[in-house]
Amino acid sequence: MTRQQLIEHIFTKKTFLCVGLDTDIKKIPQHLLGNDDPIFDFNKAIIDATAKYCIAYKPNLAFYECMGTKGLSAFERTVEYLKETYPDHLIIADAKRGDIGNTSAMYARTFFDGYDIDALTVAPYMGEDSVTPFLEYENKWVILLALTSNKGSHDFQLTTDQDGERLFEKVIRKSQAWGTPDNMMYVVGATQGKMFQDIRMLAPDHFLLVPGVGAQGGSLQEVCKYGMTDDCGLIVNSSRGIIYASGDTDFAQVAAIKAMELQREMATELDKVNK
């Protein structure tokens, strides 16, 4: 998916919501557990219920790997279903990969060639040659961890170097020599509030993938106030707040309501942008 297509979808549908498919067999409604593939069935119901309120889906690989080949198969079926049924939705594999060059190239092949997924989250610690193999695929996206939503983000990401630059700023600055706003985004946690201003100083045009609204306590309004651009520039993810809003047979309907509520807030924010 190109940047232009992404922007069009956002302004047409008036949403920049990403639904996180962190599907945990221990948390899905009991009535699904007798099915052959409860993880896929859960995802399919969530997707069908929420597709009109969002522009992206983000399965986190941890939740699928946890179930071995069965989990991986559910992941593959979910991706296939999305591509067939909702081809305009961006598919983000949240895998936080990153390794030496020849190994990152294998991961890139897996996600971009094999699964033909649109975007992959990548960890920056190992530097340029761990990231660039992912950037060699046309119309695919690297989403580089910059300033994450968790408490541990303070341990290293905020460390200030001798030139006064914080690590997450250095990651954003240096990585702009590797990719462009057309093939690279950054992960910035919704819990980081005013830090979005600092990030927009460095990356005025890049899309930001923003987890942490909902269960983790981030505010959508604050993210938009400090992070939104004329192109929107934001993809805001909610996982647990949508997919586990009800643990009963009405889980998909309740997920739709939660997604719709976020979509309406997002429409209000988008109306502030002159597009």
Add this chain to the structure above:
Amino acid sequence: MTRQQLIEHIFTKKTFLCVGLDTDIKKIPQHLLGNDDPIFDFNKAIIDATAKYCIAYKPNLAFYECMGTKGLSAFERTVEYLKETYPDHLIIADAKRGDIGNTSAMYARTFFDGYDIDALTVAPYMGEDSVTPFLEYENKWVILLALTSNKGSHDFQLTTDQDGERLFEKVIRKSQAWGTPDNMMYVVGATQGKMFQDIRMLAPDHFLLVPGVGAQGGSLQEVCKYGMTDDCGLIVNSSRGIIYASGDTDFAQVAAIKAMELQREMATELDKVNK
């Protein structure tokens, strides 16, 4: 596996070699490709040929994920075969995982509960709560990326902060509040030479997992000179230099020879330690 068991294996077998099972379907000998599970058959032959010269095996997940459920099944079979046939060998899953707490907990469950693997490589960028879920398992090891073997290690890992501390040093120092030399190791690339001295100042007792000997150009002698402790304190990995030393029907025999050569060098180094 406990630290004491690991040390005993090293001094009994006079080796601290880890064989990296970076098994790429595009690089294994052609005569295997007609088999039902060529990846597993290749691994099994390599393992049987090299087991007496090494104390650990390290499959890198990228090479298995690349083949979807088939690859994951080959990974699972390899782990099962190792556990049944060579239960004294440390199994390291090289996956470089790390995510917010509840997601890292899922990865920990996958590798330590599910596969019952001994050790997992973990990326430190997301800080404490991305690492500690892996430390909750008894007799399991977190191997935290500190100073990697690749060129990109210079991009962020060597950044000096306002207190004069480099990022990899901060990772080593801070993480010692999370784990101990009994459940945590660090990845330090063999290509980093004298830096091992700096690392031993901070982590005199921790085992270091050292990739980068062989294809990446690191020197075993230099690693031992600056990094070895009285407990050995090193696990040195070689992947491509062993498993692809021959691309023909004799691949396992040639791998054995390459592993034996490294084992002999290692025996000489271990003889210098008064144990």
